[in-house]
Amino acid sequence: MDDELEDKILYQTYLSHMKLMSKFAVGIPTAGINTFLNYFWRIARVYVFKPEVLVFGLIIFIIFLYMQAVDAWSRTLFEKIQHTLGITTSKVAKLQFLVNSSSVEKLGWEFKQDYIAAYAVQGHRAHMEDRFVVNNDINNTGVSLFAIFDGHGGEFAANYARDKLIPSISEQVVKLKDIITGKVPKNAQKSEINEKINEKEDENTKTETSAMKRKKSWRKTSSTDDYAKGHNIGITDPELLEKLDSISKTITREVRPSRPNEKENLPKIDVTSYIEGREINYGRLLTDQVLAVDRLLVNAAKKNMDVAGTTALIAILEGNKLIVANVGDSRGVMCDGKGNAIPLSFDHKPQQQRERNRINKAGGVVTFNGVWRVAGILATSRALGDYPLKDKKLVIAEPDILTFDLDDHNPMFLVLASDGLWDTFSNEEAIAFIKERINEPHFGAKSITLQSYYRGSLDNITVLVINLRDRKISELKLNKI
Numbered sequence: 200m201d202d203e204l205e206d207k208i209l210y211q212t213y214l215s216h217m218k219l220m221s222k223f224a225v226g227i228p229t230a231g232i233n234t235f236l237n238y239f240w241r242i243a244r245v246y247v248f249k250p251e252v253l254v255f256g257l258i259i260f261i262i263f264l265y266m267q268a269v270d271a272w273s274r275t276l277f278e279k280i281q282h283t284l285g286i287t288t289s290k291v292a293k294l295q296f297l298v299n300s301s302s303v304e305k306l307g308w309e310f311k312q313d314y315i316a317a318y319a320v321q322g323h324r325a326h327m328e329d330r331f332v333v334n335n336d337i338n339n340t341g342v343s344l345f346a347i348f349d350g351h352g353g354e355f356a357a358n359y360a361r362d363k364l365i366p367s368i369s370e371q372v373v374k375l376k377d378i379i380t381g382k383v384p385k386n387a388q389k390s391e392i393n394e395k396i397n398e399k400e401d402e403n404t405k406t407e408t409s410a411m412k413r414k415k416s417w418r419k420t421s422s423t424d425d426y427a428k429g430h431n432i433g434i435t436d437p438e439l440l441e442k443l444d445s446i447s448k449t450i451t452r453e454v455r456p457s458r459p460n461e462k463e464n465l466p467k468i469d470v471t472s473y474i475e476g477r478e479i480n481y482g483r484l485l486t487d488q489v490l491a492v493d494r495l496l497v498n499a500a501k502k503n504m505d506v507a508g509t510t511a512l513i514a515i516l517e518g519n520k521l522i523v524a525n526v527g528d529s530r531g532v533m534c535d536g537k538g539n540a541i542p543l544s545f546d547h548k549p550q551q552q553r554e555r556n557r558i559n560k561a562g563g564v565v566t567f568n569g570v571w572r573v574a575g576i577l578a579t580s581r582a583l584g585d586y587p588l589k590d591k592k593l594v595i596a597e598p599d600i601l602t603f604d605l606d607d608h609n610p611m612f613l614v615l616a617s618d619g620l621w622d623t624f625s626n627e628e629a630i631a632f633i634k635e636r637i638n639e640p641h642f643g644a645k646s647i648t649l650q651s652y653y654r655g656s657l658d659n660i661t662v663l664v665i666n667l668r669d670r671k672i673s674e675l676k677l678n679k680i
Contacts, residue, residue: 316642317333317644320648322659330348330358331615331661334365342517344369344513345663356505356583359496360583375484508583512526512615514613520603521605530542530615532629534614534633535610535611536611541608544601547599549579554581557592558593573594579594581597611634614662614664614665620651622651633646
């Protein structure tokens with residue numbers, strides 16, 4: 200009996216459906232534009248122009264407009280403030296960095312000088328937090344310095360590292376070279392040179408304090424830097440902010456703003472301690488400089504309550520010697536004479552046994568949230584800045600140092616890049632890709648950056664290529680002259 204009733208219900212439902220479809224089919228007009236319009240107007244009145252449908256559609260439209268506009272507002276807000284206050288960005292005009300604003304790349308930087316080329320894109324991120332530095336032949340010392348900084352949680356840390364760490368390293372290299380070549384007597388080091396260094400540091404501190412006061416008066420951090428203009432700084436990662444709000448109190452218990460009158464200087468050092476014979480111990484120099492600047496960065500970040508951090512990949516090239524210091528997960532790779540990929544650095548990831556043991560010993564945890572993260576927040580276990588995690592030593596800034604004799608490898612080129620590239624390319628793939636394009640204007644740096652973007656990298660992407668074959672040609676020409 201129940202089965203017969205169920206069959207009748209299904210049959211009646213089917214008949215009702217077919218009658219309804221027949222009415223629609225019969226009602227469709229066959230000729231005349233007015234007839235078509237009248238028909239669709241009747242359908243729209245029945246199904247579209249209902250109050251609930253209109254209200255829902257309006258809400259969706261407003262949300263869409265907001266999502267489109269909020270990024271443009273955030274990027275142009277500071278530029279408007281600068282224009283209102285009459286602040287100029289003359290530094291930008293003096294550098295060789297070109298800003299491109301295409302719908303695909305959003306913000307791109309490109310650089311080409313002799314045997315060095317770099318290319319960077321903002322990509323799918325809302326803000327550009329990568330920075331790179333090229334300091335070729337520092338003050339005619341024969342020493343060249345290259346660096347990649349991959350910021351996270353805002354631009355403050357990457358800007359600070361670029362503006363404080365790189366000039367400090369370059370200054371120390373010049374002084375050490377002066378001592379080795381005899382321009383400055385070694386026995387005068389402790390009195391004359393250190394005194395000049397300390398005076399310079401005091402000036403830097405005063406300038407920094409003045410800048411901090413201006414920043415506080417605006418309630419935000421300035422972004423008038425050497426690479427780009429008019430984009431927002433501060434904490435820009437909503438996921439990071441949410442995680443920091445929920446983090447255990449034991450991690451942030453000792454985090455507090457420093458007093459405004461506290462002065463922070465780089466440690467007073469005897470630079471002759473880095474001289475071994477007639478050589479510079481670049482490994483010790485880089486390690487000391489990175490750790491010293493990280494301490495200053497953490498204190499400065501506390502004053503601003505800025506939780507930003509940055510990786511640091513620094514390469515020093517002198518003659519046939521290459522020294523690479525790495526903090527975080529930016530990465531360097533060398534293409535040797537046979538076309539093989541030789542790692543110049545190794546990523547610092549929380550899931551590595553050495554890093555996991557250190558974090559657990561410090562009282563922290565490593566959890567999986569899309570990727571392995573320190574305290575569920577940071578996907579790299581070493582960085583400059585990140586003061587909420589730094590105070591408990593969950594994240595450290597101590598760099599790994601690798602030294603290479605280039606004569607042993609007869610290399611073609613070096614690649615330094617932020618992790619946006621390595622999310623889509625392995626070391627071997629990157630080397631093979633650039634090797635085929637090394638004769639392009641940017642030595643393949645532009646091509647591989649854009650290819651990484653099209654492969655779906657979700658991060659900022661910065662690639663710096665050092666064409667060592669062209670470097671040798673340049674040196675031969677100089678020697679002939």
